[in-house]
Amino acid sequence: MKLQDRVGNGPAHLAAPPWWRDAVIYQVYVRSFLDSTGDGIGDLAGVRAGLPYLKKLGVDGIWLSPFYPSPQRDHGYDVADYCDVDPVFGDLAEFALLVDDAHRLGVKVLLDIVPNHCSSEHPWFAEALAAGPGSAARARFHFAEGRGRDGEEPPNNWHAMFGGPAWTRVTETDGSPGQWYLHMFTPDQPDLNWRNPEIGAYFDHALRFWLDRGVDGFRIDVAAGLFKHPDLPDSPDPEADARTRDSVNPLAWNRPEVHDVWRHWRSVCEEYTARDGRERLLVGEVSVPTAREHARYVRPDELHQAFFFDLLSAPWDADAFRKVISEAMQDIAGTGSTVTWVLNNHDQVRTVTRYGELGAESSGLGASRARAAALLMLALPGGAYIYQGEELGLPEVVDLPDDVLTDPIFRRTGSRARIRDGCRVPLPWSGHASPFGFTSGAEGAKPWLPQPGWFAEHATDRALADTRSFWHLYRDGLQLRAGLPQLGEGTLRWLESRPGVLAFVRSDGLVCAVNFTTSPVPAPVPGVPLLSSGPCPVGVLPGSTSAWWISDCNAP
Secondary structure (H helix, E strand, C coil): CCCEEEEEECCCCCCCCCHHCCCCEECHHHHHHCECCCCCCCCCHHHHHHHHHHHHHCCCCEEECCCCCCCCCCCCCCCCCCCCCCCCCCCHHHHHHHHHHHHHHHEEEEEEEECEEEECCCCHHHHHHHHHCCCCCCHECCEEEEEEECEEEECCCCECCCCCCCCEEEECCCCEEEEECCCCCCCCCCCCCCCCHHHHHHHHHHHHHHCCCCCCEEEEEECCCCCCCCCCCCCCCCCCHHCCCCCCCCCCCCCCCCHHHHHHHHHHHHHHHHHHHHHHCCECCCCCHHHHHHHCCCCCCCCEEEEEEEEEEEHCHHHHHHHHHHHHHHHHHCCCCCCEEECCCCCCCCCCHHHCCCCCCCCCCCHHHHHHHHHHHHHHCEEEEEECCHHHHCCCCCCCHHHHHCHHHHHCCCCCCCHHHHCCCCCCCCCCCCCCEEEEECCCCCCCCCCCHHHHHHHHHHHHCCCCHHHHHHHHHHHHHCCCCCCCCCCEEEEEECCCCCEEECCHHHEECCCCECEECCCCCCCCCEEECCCCCCCCCCCCEEEEECCCCCCC
Protein backbone atom coordinates (compact mmCIF):
# COMPACT_ATOMS: atom_id res chain seq x y z
CA MET A 1 0.00 0.00 0.00
CA LYS A 2 1.40 3.38 -0.99
CA LEU A 3 1.85 6.01 1.69
CA GLN A 4 0.96 9.62 0.96
CA ASP A 5 1.19 13.04 2.52
CA ARG A 6 2.68 13.10 5.96
CA VAL A 7 0.52 15.52 7.95
CA GLY A 8 1.44 17.29 11.17
CA ASN A 9 4.45 17.52 13.41
CA GLY A 10 5.66 14.99 15.92
CA PRO A 11 5.28 15.50 19.66
CA ALA A 12 7.22 18.19 21.45
CA HIS A 13 10.52 16.92 22.79
CA LEU A 14 9.60 16.67 26.43
CA ALA A 15 10.77 14.10 28.92
CA ALA A 16 7.20 13.76 30.15
CA PRO A 17 4.66 15.40 27.82
CA PRO A 18 1.87 17.22 29.67
CA TRP A 19 -1.19 15.06 30.34
CA TRP A 20 -3.53 17.20 28.25
CA ARG A 21 -1.79 16.74 24.91
CA ASP A 22 -3.64 13.53 24.08
CA ALA A 23 -6.23 13.44 26.88
CA VAL A 24 -9.86 12.48 26.33
CA ILE A 25 -12.17 14.70 28.39
CA TYR A 26 -15.84 14.02 29.10
CA GLN A 27 -18.15 17.03 29.05
CA VAL A 28 -20.60 16.93 31.96
CA TYR A 29 -23.68 19.09 31.45
CA VAL A 30 -24.32 19.18 35.18
CA ARG A 31 -28.06 19.85 35.23
CA SER A 32 -28.66 16.84 32.95
CA PHE A 33 -26.13 14.31 34.27
CA LEU A 34 -27.54 12.89 37.53
CA ASP A 35 -29.87 14.38 40.15
CA SER A 36 -29.12 13.52 43.79
CA THR A 37 -31.81 15.65 45.47
CA GLY A 38 -35.01 14.73 43.63
CA ASP A 39 -35.72 18.20 42.27
CA GLY A 40 -35.30 17.04 38.65
CA ILE A 41 -32.06 18.98 38.12
CA GLY A 42 -28.63 17.36 38.07
CA ASP A 43 -26.11 18.54 40.64
CA LEU A 44 -22.53 18.21 41.85
CA ALA A 45 -23.36 15.32 44.18
CA GLY A 46 -24.82 13.55 41.15
CA VAL A 47 -21.59 14.10 39.24
CA ARG A 48 -19.65 12.69 42.17
CA ALA A 49 -21.88 9.62 42.22
CA GLY A 50 -21.23 9.15 38.50
CA LEU A 51 -17.44 9.27 38.73
CA PRO A 52 -16.98 5.46 38.89
CA TYR A 53 -19.01 5.18 35.67
CA LEU A 54 -16.74 7.71 33.97
CA LYS A 55 -13.61 6.04 35.31
CA LYS A 56 -14.84 2.72 33.94
CA LEU A 57 -15.46 4.36 30.57
CA GLY A 58 -11.81 5.39 30.56
CA VAL A 59 -11.79 9.17 30.23
CA ASP A 60 -8.90 11.25 31.54
CA GLY A 61 -10.93 14.12 32.91
CA ILE A 62 -14.26 15.92 33.10
CA TRP A 63 -15.33 19.39 32.06
CA LEU A 64 -18.20 20.72 34.19
CA SER A 65 -20.71 23.14 32.68
CA PRO A 66 -21.26 26.32 34.75
CA PHE A 67 -22.64 25.68 38.24
CA TYR A 68 -22.11 29.21 39.61
CA PRO A 69 -24.92 31.30 41.13
CA SER A 70 -27.10 32.36 38.22
CA PRO A 71 -30.72 33.20 37.36
CA GLN A 72 -30.34 30.35 34.83
CA ARG A 73 -31.78 32.26 31.91
CA ASP A 74 -29.11 30.62 29.76
CA HIS A 75 -28.57 27.68 32.09
CA GLY A 76 -25.57 29.06 33.90
CA TYR A 77 -23.87 30.91 31.08
CA ASP A 78 -25.35 34.02 32.71
CA VAL A 79 -23.13 34.14 35.80
CA ALA A 80 -24.07 36.27 38.81
CA ASP A 81 -21.11 35.23 41.00
CA TYR A 82 -17.96 33.59 39.64
CA CYS A 83 -16.69 32.38 43.02
CA ASP A 84 -19.47 30.25 44.47
CA VAL A 85 -21.88 27.38 43.74
CA ASP A 86 -25.55 27.90 42.96
CA PRO A 87 -27.60 26.17 45.69
CA VAL A 88 -29.49 24.20 43.02
CA PHE A 89 -26.20 22.39 42.29
CA GLY A 90 -24.78 22.14 45.81
CA ASP A 91 -22.18 24.19 47.65
CA LEU A 92 -18.44 24.67 47.93
CA ALA A 93 -18.12 21.77 50.37
CA GLU A 94 -19.75 19.42 47.85
CA PHE A 95 -17.47 20.78 45.15
CA ALA A 96 -14.43 20.01 47.32
CA LEU A 97 -15.64 16.43 47.76
CA LEU A 98 -16.10 16.11 43.99
CA VAL A 99 -12.56 17.30 43.26
CA ASP A 100 -11.10 15.00 45.93
CA ASP A 101 -12.99 11.96 44.65
CA ALA A 102 -12.09 12.70 41.03
CA HIS A 103 -8.42 13.07 41.82
CA ARG A 104 -8.47 9.88 43.89
CA LEU A 105 -9.70 8.10 40.74
CA GLY A 106 -7.09 9.81 38.56
CA VAL A 107 -9.68 12.00 36.81
CA LYS A 108 -8.89 15.67 36.09
CA VAL A 109 -11.50 18.39 36.71
CA LEU A 110 -12.00 21.37 34.38
CA LEU A 111 -14.41 24.22 35.05
CA ASP A 112 -16.32 26.26 32.50
CA ILE A 113 -15.54 29.97 32.87
CA VAL A 114 -17.52 32.70 31.09
CA PRO A 115 -15.44 35.89 30.67
CA ASN A 116 -17.19 37.54 27.70
CA HIS A 117 -20.36 38.45 29.58
CA CYS A 118 -22.02 38.08 32.96
CA SER A 119 -25.61 37.99 34.20
CA SER A 120 -27.79 41.07 34.28
CA GLU A 121 -28.22 40.10 37.95
CA HIS A 122 -24.50 40.35 38.66
CA PRO A 123 -23.93 43.00 41.36
CA TRP A 124 -21.79 44.99 38.96
CA PHE A 125 -24.64 45.41 36.50
CA ALA A 126 -27.08 46.45 39.21
CA GLU A 127 -24.50 49.02 40.31
CA ALA A 128 -24.12 50.24 36.72
CA LEU A 129 -27.86 50.75 36.31
CA ALA A 130 -28.03 52.74 39.53
CA ALA A 131 -24.89 54.79 38.91
CA GLY A 132 -25.95 56.39 35.65
CA PRO A 133 -24.18 57.59 32.49
CA GLY A 134 -20.46 58.34 32.68
CA SER A 135 -19.93 56.39 35.88
CA ALA A 136 -17.08 54.04 36.64
CA ALA A 137 -19.65 51.29 37.16
CA ARG A 138 -20.96 51.63 33.61
CA ALA A 139 -17.42 51.61 32.24
CA ARG A 140 -17.25 47.91 33.17
CA PHE A 141 -19.76 47.25 30.37
CA HIS A 142 -20.51 48.71 26.94
CA PHE A 143 -22.98 51.50 27.63
CA ALA A 144 -23.51 54.06 24.88
CA GLU A 145 -25.88 56.81 23.83
CA GLY A 146 -28.44 55.93 21.20
CA ARG A 147 -28.72 57.38 17.74
CA GLY A 148 -31.59 59.22 16.13
CA ARG A 149 -34.02 61.61 17.76
CA ASP A 150 -33.71 61.46 21.55
CA GLY A 151 -31.38 58.47 21.26
CA GLU A 152 -34.23 56.14 20.41
CA GLU A 153 -32.18 53.98 18.02
CA PRO A 154 -29.38 51.58 19.07
CA PRO A 155 -25.78 52.84 18.97
CA ASN A 156 -25.00 50.56 16.01
CA ASN A 157 -26.70 47.99 13.80
CA TRP A 158 -25.27 44.81 15.35
CA HIS A 159 -27.58 41.86 15.98
CA ALA A 160 -27.19 39.34 18.79
CA MET A 161 -26.23 35.76 18.04
CA PHE A 162 -29.42 34.52 19.70
CA GLY A 163 -31.65 36.85 17.67
CA GLY A 164 -32.77 40.46 17.80
CA PRO A 165 -30.73 43.64 18.29
CA ALA A 166 -27.51 43.40 20.28
CA TRP A 167 -28.51 46.48 22.31
CA THR A 168 -31.10 47.12 25.00
CA ARG A 169 -32.11 50.54 26.27
CA VAL A 170 -32.29 51.10 30.01
CA THR A 171 -34.60 53.28 32.03
CA GLU A 172 -32.62 55.68 34.19
CA THR A 173 -33.30 56.13 37.89
CA ASP A 174 -35.39 59.23 37.18
CA GLY A 175 -37.66 57.22 34.89
CA SER A 176 -36.35 58.69 31.64
CA PRO A 177 -35.21 56.62 28.62
CA GLY A 178 -31.48 56.22 28.98
CA GLN A 179 -28.40 54.69 27.48
CA TRP A 180 -28.12 51.38 25.67
CA TYR A 181 -25.97 48.42 26.69
CA LEU A 182 -24.40 45.77 24.46
CA HIS A 183 -25.23 42.05 24.70
CA MET A 184 -24.01 39.78 21.92
CA PHE A 185 -26.24 36.93 23.20
CA THR A 186 -29.29 38.02 25.23
CA PRO A 187 -30.25 41.09 27.28
CA ASP A 188 -29.74 38.89 30.35
CA GLN A 189 -26.04 38.62 29.45
CA PRO A 190 -24.43 42.08 29.18
CA ASP A 191 -20.99 42.00 27.58
CA LEU A 192 -18.10 43.02 29.80
CA ASN A 193 -15.71 45.74 28.65
CA TRP A 194 -12.31 44.13 28.64
CA ARG A 195 -10.62 47.44 27.84
CA ASN A 196 -11.33 48.31 31.49
CA PRO A 197 -8.49 46.87 33.66
CA GLU A 198 -10.98 46.08 36.43
CA ILE A 199 -12.31 43.23 34.34
CA GLY A 200 -8.97 41.50 33.98
CA ALA A 201 -8.27 41.88 37.69
CA TYR A 202 -11.68 40.41 38.55
CA PHE A 203 -11.09 37.30 36.46
CA ASP A 204 -7.57 36.92 37.88
CA HIS A 205 -9.25 36.60 41.24
CA ALA A 206 -11.81 34.08 39.91
CA LEU A 207 -9.12 31.91 38.30
CA ARG A 208 -7.08 31.82 41.47
CA PHE A 209 -10.15 31.12 43.61
CA TRP A 210 -10.77 27.85 41.76
CA LEU A 211 -7.12 26.96 41.19
CA ASP A 212 -6.65 27.20 44.93
CA ARG A 213 -9.45 24.63 45.24
CA GLY A 214 -7.60 22.09 43.16
CA VAL A 215 -9.08 22.37 39.67
CA ASP A 216 -6.95 21.18 36.77
CA GLY A 217 -7.94 23.91 34.33
CA PHE A 218 -10.68 25.79 32.55
CA ARG A 219 -12.79 25.56 29.43
CA ILE A 220 -13.17 29.17 28.31
CA ASP A 221 -16.53 30.17 26.90
CA VAL A 222 -16.45 32.42 23.80
CA ALA A 223 -12.66 32.55 23.87
CA ALA A 224 -12.53 34.52 20.61
CA GLY A 225 -14.74 37.19 22.17
CA LEU A 226 -14.04 39.70 24.97
CA PHE A 227 -12.86 42.68 22.90
CA LYS A 228 -15.02 44.75 20.55
CA HIS A 229 -13.88 47.35 18.04
CA PRO A 230 -13.22 50.43 20.20
CA ASP A 231 -15.44 52.65 18.01
CA LEU A 232 -18.37 50.18 17.87
CA PRO A 233 -19.02 51.00 14.18
CA ASP A 234 -21.86 49.63 12.07
CA SER A 235 -21.33 46.21 10.52
CA PRO A 236 -21.71 45.66 6.75
CA ASP A 237 -23.52 42.40 7.60
CA PRO A 238 -25.20 43.04 10.96
CA GLU A 239 -27.26 39.83 11.04
CA ALA A 240 -24.35 37.47 10.26
CA ASP A 241 -24.04 36.17 13.83
CA ALA A 242 -27.76 35.45 14.15
CA ARG A 243 -27.95 33.92 10.67
CA THR A 244 -25.03 31.54 11.23
CA ARG A 245 -25.45 31.20 15.00
CA ASP A 246 -21.71 31.78 15.18
CA SER A 247 -19.19 34.51 16.03
CA VAL A 248 -18.83 35.96 12.53
CA ASN A 249 -18.91 39.75 13.02
CA PRO A 250 -15.20 40.76 12.92
CA LEU A 251 -16.01 43.96 14.80
CA ALA A 252 -17.18 41.98 17.83
CA TRP A 253 -15.10 38.79 17.76
CA ASN A 254 -11.54 37.60 17.19
CA ARG A 255 -9.99 40.98 17.92
CA PRO A 256 -6.18 40.95 18.24
CA GLU A 257 -6.21 42.27 21.82
CA VAL A 258 -7.70 39.02 23.13
CA HIS A 259 -4.39 37.21 22.73
CA ASP A 260 -2.85 39.30 25.52
CA VAL A 261 -5.50 37.95 27.89
CA TRP A 262 -4.67 34.35 27.06
CA ARG A 263 -0.96 35.01 27.46
CA HIS A 264 -1.66 36.33 30.94
CA TRP A 265 -3.97 33.45 31.87
CA ARG A 266 -1.31 31.02 30.63
CA SER A 267 1.20 32.69 32.96
CA VAL A 268 -1.20 32.28 35.90
CA CYS A 269 -1.56 28.57 35.15
CA GLU A 270 2.19 28.17 34.82
CA GLU A 271 2.65 29.88 38.16
CA TYR A 272 0.56 27.16 39.80
CA THR A 273 2.30 24.43 37.84
CA ALA A 274 5.67 25.72 39.03
CA ARG A 275 4.48 25.34 42.63
CA ASP A 276 3.47 21.70 42.54
CA GLY A 277 4.35 20.27 39.11
CA ARG A 278 0.68 19.74 38.14
CA GLU A 279 0.06 21.03 34.62
CA ARG A 280 -3.10 23.20 34.46
CA LEU A 281 -5.04 23.36 31.20
CA LEU A 282 -6.72 26.20 29.31
CA VAL A 283 -9.00 25.03 26.48
CA GLY A 284 -10.84 27.66 24.48
CA GLU A 285 -14.17 27.69 22.69
CA VAL A 286 -12.66 29.24 19.57
CA SER A 287 -14.82 29.70 16.51
CA VAL A 288 -12.84 31.48 13.79
CA PRO A 289 -12.89 31.36 9.98
CA THR A 290 -9.83 29.19 9.28
CA ALA A 291 -7.53 26.65 10.88
CA ARG A 292 -4.71 29.16 10.48
CA GLU A 293 -6.60 31.73 12.59
CA HIS A 294 -7.39 28.97 15.07
CA ALA A 295 -3.69 28.19 15.38
CA ARG A 296 -2.98 31.68 16.73
CA TYR A 297 -4.88 30.82 19.91
CA VAL A 298 -2.70 27.80 20.72
CA ARG A 299 0.73 29.34 20.25
CA PRO A 300 3.19 28.21 22.94
CA ASP A 301 2.42 31.11 25.29
CA GLU A 302 -1.38 31.21 24.87
CA LEU A 303 -4.11 28.58 25.29
CA HIS A 304 -2.99 24.97 25.60
CA GLN A 305 -5.92 23.77 23.48
CA ALA A 306 -8.83 25.14 21.47
CA PHE A 307 -11.75 23.08 20.20
CA PHE A 308 -11.45 22.39 16.49
CA PHE A 309 -15.08 22.74 15.43
CA ASP A 310 -14.48 22.16 11.73
CA LEU A 311 -14.63 18.41 12.26
CA LEU A 312 -17.94 18.77 14.11
CA SER A 313 -19.42 20.90 11.35
CA ALA A 314 -18.09 18.82 8.43
CA PRO A 315 -20.74 16.96 6.41
CA TRP A 316 -20.57 13.17 6.25
CA ASP A 317 -18.23 13.10 3.29
CA ALA A 318 -14.75 11.65 2.91
CA ASP A 319 -13.30 14.62 1.06
CA ALA A 320 -14.71 17.09 3.61
CA PHE A 321 -13.28 15.13 6.55
CA ARG A 322 -9.89 14.77 4.87
CA LYS A 323 -9.74 18.50 4.16
CA VAL A 324 -10.48 19.63 7.71
CA ILE A 325 -8.18 17.02 9.27
CA SER A 326 -5.31 17.96 6.96
CA GLU A 327 -5.73 21.68 7.61
CA ALA A 328 -5.83 21.13 11.36
CA MET A 329 -2.72 18.96 11.36
CA GLN A 330 -0.87 21.37 9.14
CA ASP A 331 -1.78 24.67 10.82
CA ILE A 332 -2.58 23.81 14.42
CA ALA A 333 -0.13 20.99 15.12
CA GLY A 334 2.47 23.20 13.47
CA THR A 335 2.35 25.51 16.51
CA GLY A 336 3.66 22.75 18.77
CA SER A 337 0.21 22.25 20.29
CA THR A 338 -2.02 19.31 19.50
CA VAL A 339 -5.39 19.43 17.76
CA THR A 340 -8.43 19.19 20.04
CA TRP A 341 -11.11 17.15 18.27
CA VAL A 342 -14.82 17.23 19.06
CA LEU A 343 -17.93 15.75 17.42
CA ASN A 344 -20.66 16.76 19.91
CA ASN A 345 -21.34 19.33 22.61
CA HIS A 346 -24.21 21.01 24.46
CA ASP A 347 -24.84 23.48 21.61
CA GLN A 348 -25.05 21.09 18.66
CA VAL A 349 -27.42 18.48 17.23
CA ARG A 350 -26.12 15.06 18.24
CA THR A 351 -24.20 13.09 15.61
CA VAL A 352 -26.67 10.19 15.44
CA THR A 353 -29.33 12.61 14.20
CA ARG A 354 -27.01 15.00 12.37
CA TYR A 355 -25.37 12.32 10.25
CA GLY A 356 -28.49 10.31 9.66
CA GLU A 357 -30.89 13.11 8.76
CA LEU A 358 -33.49 10.74 10.18
CA GLY A 359 -36.10 10.91 12.90
CA ALA A 360 -34.82 11.17 16.45
CA GLU A 361 -35.87 7.61 17.27
CA SER A 362 -34.01 6.05 14.38
CA SER A 363 -30.90 4.08 15.20
CA GLY A 364 -29.98 3.12 11.64
CA LEU A 365 -27.72 4.98 9.27
CA GLY A 366 -27.11 7.90 11.63
CA ALA A 367 -26.00 5.56 14.40
CA SER A 368 -23.62 3.65 12.12
CA ARG A 369 -22.04 6.87 10.91
CA ALA A 370 -21.77 8.26 14.46
CA ARG A 371 -19.99 5.10 15.58
CA ALA A 372 -17.61 5.31 12.63
CA ALA A 373 -16.89 8.98 13.31
CA ALA A 374 -16.16 8.26 16.97
CA LEU A 375 -13.56 5.64 16.11
CA LEU A 376 -12.03 8.01 13.57
CA MET A 377 -11.78 10.81 16.15
CA LEU A 378 -10.14 8.55 18.71
CA ALA A 379 -7.50 7.50 16.16
CA LEU A 380 -6.45 11.09 15.35
CA PRO A 381 -3.36 12.68 16.91
CA GLY A 382 -4.12 15.05 19.78
CA GLY A 383 -6.85 15.42 22.38
CA ALA A 384 -10.56 14.69 22.16
CA TYR A 385 -13.72 15.71 24.01
CA ILE A 386 -16.83 13.55 24.44
CA TYR A 387 -20.21 15.07 25.27
CA GLN A 388 -22.31 13.20 27.81
CA GLY A 389 -24.68 10.73 26.17
CA GLU A 390 -22.46 10.48 23.10
CA GLU A 391 -21.12 7.22 24.52
CA LEU A 392 -24.72 5.96 24.74
CA GLY A 393 -25.52 6.74 21.11
CA LEU A 394 -28.24 9.18 22.12
CA PRO A 395 -30.05 10.79 19.19
CA GLU A 396 -31.37 14.34 19.38
CA VAL A 397 -34.77 14.74 21.04
CA VAL A 398 -36.47 16.70 18.27
CA ASP A 399 -40.10 16.61 19.36
CA LEU A 400 -40.05 18.48 22.67
CA PRO A 401 -43.28 20.51 23.06
CA ASP A 402 -42.97 24.28 22.80
CA ASP A 403 -44.13 24.74 26.38
CA VAL A 404 -41.13 22.89 27.85
CA LEU A 405 -38.43 24.53 25.73
CA THR A 406 -36.02 26.63 27.75
CA ASP A 407 -33.43 27.71 25.18
CA PRO A 408 -33.25 31.54 25.03
CA ILE A 409 -32.89 31.24 21.26
CA PHE A 410 -36.47 29.95 21.12
CA ARG A 411 -37.70 32.56 23.59
CA ARG A 412 -36.16 35.39 21.55
CA THR A 413 -37.00 34.22 18.04
CA GLY A 414 -39.96 31.88 18.39
CA SER A 415 -38.16 29.56 15.99
CA ARG A 416 -37.17 25.98 16.75
CA ALA A 417 -34.36 26.12 14.19
CA ARG A 418 -31.04 25.13 15.79
CA ILE A 419 -32.33 25.29 19.35
CA ARG A 420 -30.27 23.36 21.88
CA ASP A 421 -32.73 21.72 24.27
CA GLY A 422 -32.79 18.50 22.23
CA CYS A 423 -29.19 17.59 23.10
CA ARG A 424 -29.59 18.58 26.76
CA VAL A 425 -32.34 16.18 27.85
CA PRO A 426 -31.27 14.43 31.10
CA LEU A 427 -29.41 11.16 30.71
CA PRO A 428 -31.16 7.79 31.04
CA TRP A 429 -29.42 5.60 33.61
CA SER A 430 -31.73 2.64 34.18
CA GLY A 431 -35.22 1.25 33.86
CA HIS A 432 -37.90 1.38 31.20
CA ALA A 433 -39.68 4.67 31.89
CA SER A 434 -38.81 8.26 32.79
CA PRO A 435 -36.98 9.40 34.85
CA PHE A 436 -34.78 6.39 33.95
CA GLY A 437 -32.83 6.61 37.20
CA PHE A 438 -31.83 10.22 36.54
CA THR A 439 -33.49 11.58 39.67
CA SER A 440 -33.64 10.07 43.13
CA GLY A 441 -36.95 11.76 43.89
CA ALA A 442 -40.21 10.07 44.78
CA GLU A 443 -42.18 8.19 42.18
CA GLY A 444 -43.43 10.63 39.59
CA ALA A 445 -40.45 13.00 39.93
CA LYS A 446 -39.88 14.76 36.65
CA PRO A 447 -36.58 15.76 35.03
CA TRP A 448 -36.30 19.42 34.08
CA LEU A 449 -36.73 18.42 30.42
CA PRO A 450 -38.98 15.45 29.57
CA GLN A 451 -37.29 12.23 28.46
CA PRO A 452 -38.93 10.30 25.60
CA GLY A 453 -39.90 6.67 26.11
CA TRP A 454 -37.35 5.48 23.57
CA PHE A 455 -34.56 6.63 25.91
CA ALA A 456 -34.94 3.18 27.50
CA GLU A 457 -33.02 1.73 24.53
CA HIS A 458 -30.03 3.91 25.47
CA ALA A 459 -30.01 3.60 29.27
CA THR A 460 -26.57 3.04 30.76
CA ASP A 461 -27.50 -0.24 32.44
CA ARG A 462 -28.57 -1.67 29.10
CA ALA A 463 -25.51 -0.22 27.34
CA LEU A 464 -23.07 -1.74 29.82
CA ALA A 465 -24.72 -5.15 29.45
CA ASP A 466 -24.62 -5.14 25.63
CA THR A 467 -21.13 -5.61 24.22
CA ARG A 468 -22.35 -4.28 20.85
CA SER A 469 -23.41 -0.94 22.32
CA PHE A 470 -21.95 2.51 21.71
CA TRP A 471 -20.65 2.42 25.28
CA HIS A 472 -18.47 -0.62 24.66
CA LEU A 473 -17.17 0.88 21.42
CA TYR A 474 -16.09 4.03 23.26
CA ARG A 475 -14.68 2.07 26.21
CA ASP A 476 -12.72 -0.27 23.94
CA GLY A 477 -11.44 2.65 21.86
CA LEU A 478 -10.35 4.53 24.97
CA GLN A 479 -8.62 1.48 26.41
CA LEU A 480 -6.69 0.88 23.20
CA ARG A 481 -5.87 4.55 22.90
CA ALA A 482 -4.44 4.54 26.43
CA GLY A 483 -2.46 1.35 25.85
CA LEU A 484 -1.10 1.77 22.34
CA PRO A 485 1.90 4.06 21.84
CA GLN A 486 0.77 4.53 18.22
CA LEU A 487 -2.19 6.64 19.36
CA GLY A 488 -2.34 9.99 21.12
CA GLU A 489 0.39 12.36 20.04
CA GLY A 490 2.29 12.21 16.77
CA THR A 491 1.56 12.43 13.07
CA LEU A 492 -0.52 10.69 10.46
CA ARG A 493 -0.04 9.77 6.82
CA TRP A 494 -2.87 9.40 4.40
CA LEU A 495 -3.06 6.16 2.46
CA GLU A 496 -4.30 5.81 -1.08
CA SER A 497 -7.89 4.66 -0.95
CA ARG A 498 -11.04 4.33 -3.03
CA PRO A 499 -13.40 7.27 -3.53
CA GLY A 500 -15.53 7.74 -0.43
CA VAL A 501 -12.97 6.02 1.83
CA LEU A 502 -10.41 7.63 4.13
CA ALA A 503 -7.42 5.70 5.42
CA PHE A 504 -4.38 6.84 7.34
CA VAL A 505 -1.52 5.28 9.25
CA ARG A 506 -0.16 6.34 12.62
CA SER A 507 3.30 5.52 13.96
CA ASP A 508 4.24 1.85 14.27
CA GLY A 509 1.63 0.91 11.72
CA LEU A 510 -1.72 1.64 13.37
CA VAL A 511 -4.09 2.04 10.40
CA CYS A 512 -7.54 3.63 10.62
CA ALA A 513 -9.94 3.47 7.68
CA VAL A 514 -13.46 4.87 7.33
CA ASN A 515 -15.92 3.94 4.61
CA PHE A 516 -18.18 6.98 4.13
CA THR A 517 -20.24 5.20 1.47
CA THR A 518 -23.08 2.75 2.08
CA SER A 519 -21.46 -0.06 0.05
CA PRO A 520 -18.72 -2.44 1.22
CA VAL A 521 -15.20 -2.05 -0.13
CA PRO A 522 -12.04 -4.15 0.18
CA ALA A 523 -10.34 -3.55 3.52
CA PRO A 524 -7.11 -1.56 3.21
CA VAL A 525 -5.31 -4.05 5.49
CA PRO A 526 -5.62 -7.86 5.50
CA GLY A 527 -6.48 -9.66 8.67
CA VAL A 528 -8.85 -9.19 11.58
CA PRO A 529 -9.33 -5.57 12.72
CA LEU A 530 -8.09 -4.58 16.14
CA LEU A 531 -11.38 -2.70 16.62
CA SER A 532 -14.25 -1.76 14.33
CA SER A 533 -17.35 0.38 14.66
CA GLY A 534 -19.55 -2.44 13.35
CA PRO A 535 -19.29 -6.00 12.03
CA CYS A 536 -16.22 -6.11 9.82
CA PRO A 537 -15.43 -9.40 8.03
CA VAL A 538 -11.81 -10.11 7.18
CA GLY A 539 -10.88 -8.38 3.94
CA VAL A 540 -13.98 -6.17 3.86
CA LEU A 541 -14.77 -2.67 5.16
CA PRO A 542 -18.58 -2.37 5.17
CA GLY A 543 -20.39 0.87 4.42
CA SER A 544 -20.61 3.50 7.18
CA THR A 545 -17.95 1.67 9.16
CA SER A 546 -14.51 2.46 10.53
CA ALA A 547 -11.83 0.06 11.76
CA TRP A 548 -8.33 -0.06 13.21
CA TRP A 549 -5.61 -2.53 12.22
CA ILE A 550 -1.98 -3.04 13.12
CA SER A 551 -0.11 -3.19 9.83
CA ASP A 552 3.46 -3.51 8.62
CA CYS A 553 3.17 -0.12 6.87
CA ASN A 554 6.23 2.03 7.40
CA ALA A 555 5.81 4.37 10.34
CA PRO A 556 5.19 8.00 9.44
